[in-house]
Amino acid sequence: MKTAFLAAMVLALLAPPAYSASVSKTYTYFSIGGKTLEEIEKELDRRGPSVQSSGKRHPGATRMEFTTRVSYGERNGRCSVMDAKVTVKANMILPRWNRRKGSDQDTRLIWDTLSSDIKRHEESHVIIAKNHARELEEALHHIRNQRSCEVAAQKAKDLSERILAQHDRAQEEFDRVEGINFESRLLRLLRYRLEQIEAGRIPG
Numbered sequence: 001m002k003t004a005f006l007a008a009m010v011l012a013l014l015a016p017p018a019y020s021a022s023v024s025k026t027y028t029y030f031s032i033g034g035k036t037l038e039e040i041e042k043e044l045d046r047r048g049p050s051v052q053s054s055g056k057r058h059p060g061a062t063r064m065e066f067t068t069r070v071s072y073g074e075r076n077g078r079c080s081v082m083d084a085k086v087t088v089k090a091n092m093i094l095p096r097w098n099r100r101k102g103s104d105q106d107t108r109l110i111w112d113t114l115s116s117d118i119k120r121h122e123e124s125h126v127i128i129a130k131n132h133a134r135e136l137e138e139a140l141h142h143i144r145n146q147r148s149c150e151v152a153a154q155k156a157k158d159l160s161e162r163i164l165a166q167h168d169r170a171q172e173e174f175d176r177v178e179g180i181n182f183e184s185r186l187l188r189l190l191r192y193r194l195e196q197i198e199a200g201r202i203p204g
Contacts, residue, residue, distance in 0.1 A: 021133030084140035
């Protein structure tokens with residue numbers, strides 16, 4: 001028992017540190033009207049958040065802010081990153097339909113399916129951001145034994161710019177793929193929701 005405990009302690013000491021970037025999420029809602037799908041679509045086009053990258057309005061959006069804090073230390077004339085923390089603040093902007101009572105059952109079903117997919121889509125953007133924040137945090141910790149802290153800081157700056165650019169490309173690619181698959185995904189989700197309603201697992 002003692003040997004096993006000591007072995008576990010050694011393994012714990014040898015294990016690499018786990019990097020876990022901090023993510024905070026907030027939600028903002030915008031109201032839309034409309035009793036039919038056509039009216040709802042027009043409301044989303046008119047009231048949805050404007051996305052800077054596309055210049056268009058979308059049914060949902062996520063504003064993200066990355067903050068990186070890095071501390072440096074010198075030893076024997078060499079400088080290393082002593083600690084690095086990357087945080088992401090994500091504000092998800094989602095639609096809230098306020099004309100549900102005046103609509104028919106089919107419209108309500110499609111809205112519930114669409115609304116759920118919009119939220120899933122925005123949550124996925126946050127996951128992509130968290131993965132890149134974790135990657136950045138880990139990479140910053142590997143900046144070591146530089147000839148000066150100015151050099152280390154420049155490496156940290158270059159590294160941050162490169163990984164955040166990768167993040168932006170990953171977000172754009174995700175949107176591109178999701179856009180291509182939108183109709184087939186929505187039909188699949190509608191079928192699944194109908195099956196759940198028929199099975200009594202969710203209210204109709």
